[in-house]
Amino acid sequence: MEKQKKGYLNDDFLLFHLKDQKHQEFEFHYHDFKKIIIFLSGNVTYLIEGKTYHLNPWDVLLINNNELHKPIIDPSVPYERIIIWLNSDFLESHNGKDYDITTCFHLANRKSFNLVRLDAKLLDYLKMVINGLTESMNSNEFANSLLSNTFLIQLLIYLNRIVLEQKNINEHQALKYDKQIEEILRYINNNLSSDISIEKLSDVFYINRYHLMHKFKDETGYSIHNYVIQKRLIQSLEYINQGIPITKASELSGFNDYSSFLRSFKKFYNKTPREYFDQNY
Incomplete structure (x- = not known):
């Protein structure tokens, strides 16, 4: 999604x-x-x-x-x-x-x-x-x-x-929400530059990875992977807007390599980072 x-x-x-x-x-x-x-x-x-x-x-x-x-x-x-x-x-x-x-x-x-x-x-x-x-x-x-x-x-x-x-x-x-999912969301948003794999979250919160994936999707409406990627992309946009070079911004936002950042960026925004900023800023 x-x-x-x-x-x-x-x-x-x-x-x-x-x-x-x-x-x-x-x-x-x-x-x-x-x-x-x-x-x-x-x-x-x-x-x-x-x-x-x-x-x-x-x-x-x-x-x-x-x-x-x-x-x-x-x-x-x-x-x-x-x-x-x-x-x-x-x-x-x-x-x-x-x-x-x-x-x-x-x-x-x-x-x-x-x-x-x-x-x-x-x-x-x-x-x-x-x-x-x-x-x-x-x-x-x-x-x-x-x-x-x-x-x-x-x-x-x-x-x-x-x-x-x-x-x-x-x-x-x-208000309807799941306390454990709230804690997981907070953890993700506070650790975007770190490892946030499903395996890592499963270990941190002592929950079966398959149960975690289904529960997260049921409670939030989106997958863990898509949520993490989107939040990292949002963070990268903030860094770039502050004048930080695109490659450094992608690194600070938790992307392991620049090519994966570019692929994710283009998938979500249908344009490259430079095209995005030329159009919107």
């Missing part, structure tokens, strides 16, 4: 308010920017890095750059959502000496928990800010772009306060 990078973001941020009712099947994909999803209505389950979230209206998902994810959508009912793409440079420009407005994303990643679910009292303010943001972005009035920026920063500050003060509703029934 191939995972794809979806969308390109050159603006500070983009907002999409979508409502549709159609049969849609998504592959696992990722972005090189952070994303906020506000689920409004429908029957949708979201898969993010091996965890399954069953969504309620006004649930918020915080999706980090390079996290593999996909929705599973029931086409029998309308699906409405607000999606916000966030440029990393824009976010960094609003950080201060004593605060980082991406903290909520870092915590979501560290805790492997992407869902923000609020009680009715806290939800009122969230709705007000989101409604203000969507209205300002659809307006042609004086300084509407500045007003949109203001509402977006308000939203981020509010989400950070909710997460930092642990005001989330702790509803375990919203």
Whole structure:
């Protein structure tokens, strides 16, 4: 199964308010920017890095750059959502000496928990800010772009306060995952430059290799091999974007030889690394 990078973001941020009712099947994909999803209505389950979230209206998902994810959508009912793409440079420009407005994303990643679910009292303010943001972005009035920026920063500050003060509703029934697979995913992402063969994982986690392969596929939707390769490719893209030569980036990302890196890169992205960067950067 191939995972794809979806969308390109050159603006500070983009907002999409979508409502549709159609049969849609998504592959696992990722972005090189952070994303906020506000689920409004429908029957949708979201898969993010091996965890399954069953969504309620006004649930918020915080999706980090390079996290593999996909929705599973029931086409029998309308699906409405607000999606916000966030440029990393824009976010960094609003950080201060004593605060980082991406903290909520870092915590979501560290805790492997992407869902923000609020009680009715806290939800009122969230709705007000989101409604203000969507209205300002659809307006042609004086300084509407500045007003949109203001509402977006308000939203981020509010989400950070909710997460930092642990005001989330702790509803375990919203989340389905396997604890062992969570530990394996964390191990893989922390050891991309090391040996991550199926035999190695089997030894580290004391699990039969065939059972591990089937369990990983059942819980995450993709094979161990494809997951490791995709994560290494994503890591290599980050290194190359930092100015590290392609050959060195492939080595740092865990590829044993450059030719295997090139084959994997072309298989997943349908172009060479140089062609990819000439087109996208």
